Amino acid sequence: MTITAPEYIRQLNPYVPGKPIEETKREFKLKRVIKLASNENPLGPSPKARLALAKITKELHRYPDGAAFHLKNALSKHEKVTPSNLIIGNGSNEIIDMLIRTFCVAGDSIVTSKGAFIAYKICSQIHGVRSNETEMGSDLRFDLGAMLEQVKRDAKARIVFLANPNNPTGTYVRGDELRKFIAEVSKVRGGSVLVVLDSAYCEYVTAKDLPNPTTIFGEFPETVVVLKTFSKVYGLAGLRVGYAIGSPEILNQLEKVRMPFNLNSLALVAAEAALKDQAFVKRAVKANTAGMKFWEKGLKGLGIPFWPSQGNFILANVAEGLGKPGGEVYQSCLRRGVIFRPVANYGLLHALRISIGTAAENKIALAALAQEKKTSRAGRA
Numbered sequence: 001m002t003i004t005a006p007e008y009i010r011q012l013n014p015y016v017p018g019k020p021i022e023e024t025k026r027e028f029k030l031k032r033v034i035k036l037a038s039n040e041n042p043l044g045p046s047p048k049a050r051l052a053l054a055k056i057t058k059e060l061h062r063y064p065d066g067a068a069f070h071l072k073n074a075l076s077k078h079e080k081v082t083p084s085n086l087i088i089g090n091g092s093n094e095i096i097d098m099l100i101r102t103f104c105v106a107g108d109s110i111v112t113s114k115g116a117f118i119a120y121k122i123c124s125q126i127h128g129v130r131s132n133e134t135e136m137g138s139d140l141r142f143d144l145g146a147m148l149e150q151v152k153r154d155a156k157a158r159i160v161f162l163a164n165p166n167n168p169t170g171t172y173v174r175g176d177e178l179r180k181f182i183a184e185v186s187k188v189r190g191g192s193v194l195v196v197l198d199s200a201y202c203e204y205v206t207a208k209d210l211p212n213p214t215t216i217f218g219e220f221p222e223t224v225v226v227l228k229t230f231s232k233v234y235g236l237a238g239l240r241v242g243y244a245i246g247s248p249e250i251l252n253q254l255e256k257v258r259m260p261f262n263l264n265s266l267a268l269v270a271a272e273a274a275l276k277d278q279a280f281v282k283r284a285v286k287a288n289t290a291g292m293k294f295w296e297k298g299l300k301g302l303g304i305p306f307w308p309s310q311g312n313f314i315l316a317n318v319a320e321g322l323g324k325p326g327g328e329v330y331q332s333c334l335r336r337g338v339i340f341r342p343v344a345n346y347g348l349l350h351a352l353r354i355s356i357g358t359a360a361e362n363k364i365a366l367a368a369l370a371q372e373k374k375t376s377r378a379g380r381a
C-alpha cells in the first residue's frame with residue numbers, strides 16, 4: 001500500500017510565486033538584482049511599522065491576541081464599519097481559503113474568470129471544489145454577463161470571486177456594471193451565492209468609475225465580502241496580514257474556521273502602526289502614479305502595447321512588441337538581473353507583468369527591455 005492524495009490534489013498545479021532576489025543572484029551569479037515581480041511596495045515598509053516591531057520583541061514569549069482587538073479597532077475607524085464587520089487573516093490569501101472551507105463542500109463550485117487572480121482557482125481545488133472560469137471579455141476585462149449566466153446555470157455555485165482591479169491584468173469593472181451584477185447574483189437561489197470583492201489594489205485606484213469597495217459592501221451587506229491586504233500599499237507582504245469586511249452573520253461562520261492564532265504578534269502591531277501611517281500610504285500612491293506614467297511612456301517608446309492598469313503593476317504585450325513570448329523575455333531579463341513575472345499560468349503567454357518599482361529600478365528594468373528589443377531586431381535581420 002502507498003499513501004495517495006485525492007485525485008484533486010494530485011492534479012493540482014501549486015501557486016508559483018515571483019522569483020526571489022537571493023535565488024536569482026545565486027543562480028545567475030549576479031551582484032545586483034531588481035525584482036519587479038510580486039507587486040511589492042518599492043518604498044519598503046512604513047517606518048512607523050518598523051518602530052512598532054522593535055517595541056514588541058520583549059513580549060514574544062506570549063501568545064498573540066487571537067481576537068486582534070487593537071488592529072480591528074483601528075480598522076473599524078479607518079473603514080467606518082463595526083469590529084463585528086471585520087476578520088483578520090494571515091494575508092488575504094488565508095481568507096480566500098477560509099471562505100471556501102466555510103461555505104463550500106467538496107463537489108461544490110466557485111465562479112470566477114479566466115485571467116482572474118489565480119489563488120481562487122488553487123484554493124478551491126485544494127478542497128475538491130470546482131472552479132468554473134468564464135472566458136475573459138475584450139481588453140482582458142471580466143465578462144460579467146457570462147459570469148452571471150454561470151452562477152445561474154450551476155446549482156452548486158457558492159461563491160463568485162472578483163478582483164477589482166484585477167491582478168495580473170490591471171483591468172477593472174465599473175461601478176454601474178458591478179452594482180447590476182451583484183444585484184442579479186443576490187436574486188439567484190434565494191440569495192445563497194456570495195460575491196467576494198478582492199480589493200488588494202484599491203488604494204492605488206485613480207479611475208473615477210471604479211467604486212470604493214466598502215461602499216459596495218454597505219449597499220449589499222448580505223451578498224458581498226470585501227478583501228483587503230497589507231501586502232501592497234502598506235508594504236508588509238513579508239508579515240502576512242489581510243482582512244475582510246462582511247456581515248457579522250457571514251464572518252461569525254468564518255471565525256469558527258479561523259485558526260486561533262492565525263496572526264503573529266509582530267504582524268498585528270506592525271499592521272496597526274502601518275494603518276495609522278496614512279502619510280506613507282499617500283507617498284506610496286504618489287510614487288506609483290509617477291512610476292506608472294514612466295512605464296506607459298517607456299513601453300510606448302519601445303512599441304510594446306500594454307493594458308491600462310489601476311494597480312501597482314502593468315501587463316505588457318511583449319509578444320507583439322518584441323516578437324517573443326512572455327516566458328522568453330522573462331528568462332533573458334533574469335540573466336540581466338531583472339525579475340519580471342511571466343503569466344503563462346494565466347493563459348497569457350504573450351504577456352509579461354511588470355510591478356512598478358522605484359524610479360531607479362524602473363529605469364534599469366526598462367533598459368533591460370530595450371536590450372531585448374535590440375536583440376529581437378538583430379535576430380530578425
Ligand SMILES: *Cc1c(COP(=O)(O)O)cnc(C)c1O
Nearest residue numbers: 091092093117167200229231242
Ligand atoms: C497580492 C494580492 C492579494 C494579497 O494577498 P496576501 O495574501 O494578502 O498577500 C490578494 N488578491 C490579489 C488579487 C492580489 O494580487
